[in-house]
Amino acid sequence: MFDRVAPRYDALNRILSGGRDAGWRRRAIALARLGPREVALDVGVGTGDLAFGLLDASDPSARVIGVDVSPLMLEAARRRAEEQGEPRFAGMLATADALPFADGAFERIVAGFAVRNFGDLAVGLREMRRVLRAGGRAVILELSTPPNPVVGVAYRLYFHRLSPLIAATLGGDAAAYRYLPRSVAAFPNAEGLAAHMRDAGFARVRYERLNLGIAAIHVGEA
Ligand SMILES: C[S@@+](CC[C@H](N)C(=O)[O-])C[C@H]1O[C@@H](n2cnc3c(N)ncnc32)[C@H](O)[C@@H]1O
Structure with missing residues (x-):
């Protein structure tokens, strides 16, 4: 599915989130900024929005390795690195379930x-914790469920009914954008994700809700 949406992924995200995803990424990047020679792993790097933003905001000697299960997403990220003349990015085809890196390999x-x-969320989070260096930090930006029930109703209406229609009208993959709200409904809320992170071994887990809770940033340390 991610291969199918890859060509229009960036533009549709901007439109469907009303431009908010860029601000959310900026906040996540501020929490993950890299110092000299530090290396970050971006899991599910996609077309590289987070990875390249992080490089821009970090020390010039920092590097980002991006992994993804979708060859087309990865290809888009690699092409972007080439076009931007960005040697500090490397992409690898790999799944979060079995990250091909040594324990404690990354600062972020x-x-x-x-x-x-x-x-498998538990396995993926355990893998992320395993490859995080002692004193390092994980920053997870994810869609979430608004805690306020009134906001929740409006949000579900938009997300379940309107956004697949908008995606289809703009030439996107309506099935993929129907998957999106279902995947959020099936996913733990912000407190639930924090609990999963603690179970995976992350310390000092905390989170901030974004835009009334339709997204959240979770931070955990090693
Ligand atoms: C919604 S996109 C987000 C891409 C990018 N991180 C961003 O902020 O725009 C999710 C990405 O995660 C990848 N993905 C999904 N499951 C994965 C897994 N188990 N391991 C690695 N990548 C995965 C998908 O292929 C897709 O490129």
Whole structure:
């Protein structure tokens, strides 16, 4: 499915989130900024929005490795690195369930709108914790469920009914954008994700809700 949406993914995200996803990414990037020679892993890197934003905001000697299960998403990220002349990015085809890296290999782990799609959330989070260096930080940006019931009704109406129609009208993949709200409904709320992170071994887990809770940023440390 991610291969299918890859060509229009960036533009549709901007439109369907009313431009909010860029601000959410900026906040996640501010929490994950890298110092000299530090390396981050971006799990589910997609077309690289988070990875390239993080490089822009970090020390010039920092690097980001992006992994993704979708060859087309990864290809888009690699093309972007080439076009931008960005040698500090490397992309690898890999799944979050079995990250091909040594324990404690990274100072930062970031994931933007990716953990919700993991085949097994507990395994993916444990893997992310395993490859995080002692003193390192994981920053997870993900869609969430608004805690206020009134906001929740309006949100579900938009997300379940309107957004697949908008995606189809704009030439996107309506089935993929029907998957989106279902995947959020099936995903733990902000407190639930924090509990999963603690179970996976992250310390000092905290989160901030964004835009009335339609998204959240979770931070955990090693
Ligand atoms: C919604 S996109 C987000 C991409 C990017 N992080 C961003 O912020 O725009 C989710 C990405 O996660 C990838 N993905 C889903 N499950 C994965 C897994 N188990 N392991 C690695 N990547 C995964 C998908 O292929 C897709 O590219």
